[in-house]
Amino acid sequence: MDLDVTSATRTLAYAANDLVRLLRGRVLDPVLSGVVLEANAHGFVLAGTDRERSMRVSRSARTHAEGRVLVPGRPFAETLRNIDSPEVRLVVEGRKLALRTPNARFALPLLDLPSHPGVREAPPRVGVLDIDVLPLAAVAASTASRDDALPVFTGVHVKQLGERLVFVGTDRFRMAVASVPWESEVAELDVLIPANLLAEIAKQADDAEVVLHADADRVGMSWPTTEVSSTVLDAPFPSEARHLTDAFDGTVDVAAADLAGAVRRVTPFAGAQGTLLLEVGDAEVRVRAADQQFGDAEEAVKATTSGDRITTAYQPRYLSDALQAFGTQTVRIGLRAGNRRSTVITGAEPDPSGAELHYVLMPKRT
Amino acid sequence: MDLDVTSATRTLAYAANDLVRLLRGRVLDPVLSGVVLEANAHGFVLAGTDRERSMRVSRSARTHAEGRVLVPGRPFAETLRNIDSPEVRLVVEGRKLALRTPNARFALPLLDLPSHPGVREAPPRVGVLDIDVLPLAAVAASTASRDDALPVFTGVHVKQLGERLVFVGTDRFRMAVASVPWESEVAELDVLIPANLLAEIAKQADDAEVVLHADADRVGMSWPTTEVSSTVLDAPFPSEARHLTDAFDGTVDVAAADLAGAVRRVTPFAGAQGTLLLEVGDAEVRVRAADQQFGDAEEAVKATTSGDRITTAYQPRYLSDALQAFGTQTVRIGLRAGNRRSTVITGAEPDPSGAELHYVLMPKRT
Numbered sequence: 001m002d003l004d005v006t007s008a009t010r011t012l013a014y015a016a017n018d019l020v021r022l023l024r025g026r027v028l029d030p031v032l033s034g035v036v037l038e039a040n041a042h043g044f045v046l047a048g049t050d051r052e053r054s055m056r057v058s059r060s061a062r063t064h065a066e067g068r069v070l071v072p073g074r075p076f077a078e079t080l081r082n083i084d085s086p087e088v089r090l091v092v093e094g095r096k097l098a099l100r101t102p103n104a105r106f107a108l109p110l111l112d113l114p115s116h117p118g119v120r121e122a123p124p125r126v127g128v129l130d131i132d133v134l135p136l137a138a139v140a141a142s143t144a145s146r147d148d149a150l151p152v153f154t155g156v157h158v159k160q161l162g163e164r165l166v167f168v169g170t171d172r173f174r175m176a177v178a179s180v181p182w183e184s185e186v187a188e189l190d191v192l193i194p195a196n197l198l199a200e201i202a203k204q205a206d207d208a209e210v211v212l213h214a215d216a217d218r219v220g221m222s223w224p225t226t227e228v229s230s231t232v233l234d235a236p237f238p239s240e241a242r243h244l245t246d247a248f249d250g251t252v253d254v255a256a257a258d259l260a261g262a263v264r265r266v267t268p269f270a271g272a273q274g275t276l277l278l279e280v281g282d283a284e285v286r287v288r289a290a291d292q293q294f295g296d297a298e299e300a301v302k303a304t305t306s307g308d309r310i311t312t313a314y315q316p317r318y319l320s321d322a323l324q325a326f327g328t329q330t331v332r333i334g335l336r337a338g339n340r341r342s343t344v345i346t347g348a349e350p351d352p353s354g355a356e357l358h359y360v361l362m363p364k365r366t
Numbered sequence: 367m368d369l370d371v372t373s374a375t376r377t378l379a380y381a382a383n384d385l386v387r388l389l390r391g392r393v394l395d396p397v398l399s400g401v402v403l404e405a406n407a408h409g410f411v412l413a414g415t416d417r418e419r420s421m422r423v424s425r426s427a428r429t430h431a432e433g434r435v436l437v438p439g440r441p442f443a444e445t446l447r448n449i450d451s452p453e454v455r456l457v458v459e460g461r462k463l464a465l466r467t468p469n470a471r472f473a474l475p476l477l478d479l480p481s482h483p484g485v486r487e488a489p490p491r492v493g494v495l496d497i498d499v500l501p502l503a504a505v506a507a508s509t510a511s512r513d514d515a516l517p518v519f520t521g522v523h524v525k526q527l528g529e530r531l532v533f534v535g536t537d538r539f540r541m542a543v544a545s546v547p548w549e550s551e552v553a554e555l556d557v558l559i560p561a562n563l564l565a566e567i568a569k570q571a572d573d574a575e576v577v578l579h580a581d582a583d584r585v586g587m588s589w590p591t592t593e594v595s596s597t598v599l600d601a602p603f604p605s606e607a608r609h610l611t612d613a614f615d616g617t618v619d620v621a622a623a624d625l626a627g628a629v630r631r632v633t634p635f636a637g638a639q640g641t642l643l644l645e646v647g648d649a650e651v652r653v654r655a656a657d658q659q660f661g662d663a664e665e666a667v668k669a670t671t672s673g674d675r676i677t678t679a680y681q682p683r684y685l686s687d688a689l690q691a692f693g694t695q696t697v698r699i700g701l702r703a704g705n706r707r708s709t710v711i712t713g714a715e716p717d718p719s720g721a722e723l724h725y726v727l728m729p730k731r732t
Contacts, residue, residue: 261450295474
């Protein structure tokens with residue numbers, strides 16, 4: 001008997017879409033552009049790999065005949081996304097997989113399953129994360145570099161420090177350090193996860209808890225329906241420790257959203273050089289920029305300031321990204337006088353969940 | 367005294383944005399990238415031109431000192447768009463125009479007003495259009511070509527036929543003919559309006575009625591706050607008459623949105639050739655496509671059919687655009703057998719407003 005299964009269209013469409021997104025743009029071998037569709041007693045399993053990364057999604061469905069085929073991933077996902085019947089029946093018909101709804105039939109050619117390398121299982125589990133910490137891990141991923149020429153900076157450093165798990169991302173101009181409570185199941189954990197994989201997992205995970213998996217070669221995350229894994233990056237990662245001291249020359253406590261708004265309004269005046277000045281005043285911080293062509297601008301934002309009245313220059317986008325990571329929180333900005341000495345932004349009040357974010361910015365030379 | 371005026375930020379931001387959009391990407395002379403800002407006893411007037419097109423927006427505001435300056439258009443619009451204070455004060459300070467809010471100042475350099483050519487007035491009025499007909503005029507504009515190599519097809523032909531005004535757009539592969547009730551104030555009207563100008567006006571107009579202006583050289587539209595005009599295109603335009611006969615070999619009455627959904631789902635299977643087949647059946651119309659790589663697909667849509675059972679091939683995007691122009695209406699599709707004989711889509715029921723749309727498609731050779 002050939003594969004024959006009926007599924008909720010949306011469930012299957014989401015699974016196919018997540019799979020295609022995770023593996024997007026990374027497939028050279030045509031057979032890897034296929035996704036393995038399996039119908040078994042419990043429902044369907046959809047799996048794919050680009051050799052480095054593997055993903056497997058299992059969901060319940062009504063199986064009429066078990067089976068296993070390889071179908072082109074993107075066309076499969078696109079066809080499912082467009083179907084608006086609530087249910088879809090997948091049936092192997094000759095050398096095609098037909099997707100049938102009451103009044104339509106969409107038939108995709110089958111690919112050669114025996115030539116597919118198979119989808120690897122995730123490595124052993126090392127502990128469990130609350131899903132609420134994933135957005136902080138995604139902030140660390142957002143500061144990583146997208147430039148493959150320096151592979152180490154395309155990764156997020158994940159390490160266990162006592163009862164905390166720390167995620168560090170950097171592109172050398174900025175760094176985000178997210179530290180979250182952690183009940184480890186292993187003695188040691190220190191791996192480099194591809195940042196874009198971590199960012200994608202943070203979007204896709206939809207259960208209260210996410211299991212972290214790791215061994216010397218591979219790292220992964222899983223939740224009841226889904227398992228994702230990848231080879232680890234292998235390179236020494238810079239230390240964040242020197243930035244995270246409390247030795248600041250001045251501090252500013254300010255509503256992150258208010259300052260982000262001022263940055264947005266003044267940024268067009270920062271010109272081709274792209275330099276914004278942050279000027280500490282008595283009960284305010286001023287955002288300033290000037291450009292010969294565009295003109296000049298200045299906006300004051302109420303703040304609680306202490307220590308020296310320092311003026312520091314930033315790349316507008318980096319300052320804006322950093323503030324946005326804190327949403328509507330009040331942040332404390334720690335400033336150090338002198339060229340090339342890092343600024344550290346963190347929440348002014350400790351978060352009740354115990355999670356912490358430190359966002360480090362390297363100022364521009366002026 | 368120098369210009370000094372306080373305005374609602376949003377009013378001024380919308381005016382600047384509309385002006386910059388209408389003249390976008392068409393300015394070679396730097397002085398034309400400026401907008402003329404005038405403060406007078408009634409409020410402000412914002413005006414701009416790219417020599418071909420002219421636009422003038424007048425809105426009320428609190429003028430403290432009258433005056434007239436030329437400021438860079440895009441920076442002015444962008445700065446206003448970002449300001450979230452409800453009011454903004456514009457003051458000339460030295461050689462800059464300062465945009466002031468309670469805690470911020472944004473200063474733009476003034477451009478040389480005497481070197482600006484001035485913004486032309488619209489030609490005389492020729493009649494009044496109900497704003498509800500503008501979306502139909504925009505459909506005619508949407509079928510025009512974007513290819514400046516054939517200027518005539520970048521225009522919409524607007525002509526008076528008795529008590530109706532007809533808008534015709536075409537790129538030679540399709541044509542939309544919108545006919546609306548019209549109380550003319552002139553004996554004759556026959557002009558070619560740039561299609562992208564008409565589309566932009568249809569988006570921006572926000573009053574119940576729009577006045578149409580025209581003479582031999584220029585055409586324009588105005589409503590209480592705004593006046594837009596342009597030089598007319600000068601070229602002979604193809605006639606729509608031969609397509610608009612009732613001589614069809616078969617017709618299909620079908621819900622436009624249902625058929626558009628089927629077209630959307632089947633289109634990915636149309637492959638690189640991009641050919642969709644519309645197959646008339648007994649009480650249905652079928653949308654079909656097949657591609658060696660992608661697979662094949664077929665969807666049936668309930669319909670009332672008459673005449674011959676014709677199969678016609680279309681470019682998917684053209685068929686999709688045509689159906690979308692009719693929203694949730696039931697349409698009548700008039701089909702003609704034989705190669706290169708046009709299909710005409712129109713509403714199955716007359717519209718109570720008296721407006722009519724005929725959408726002509728040239729089928730693909732199969």
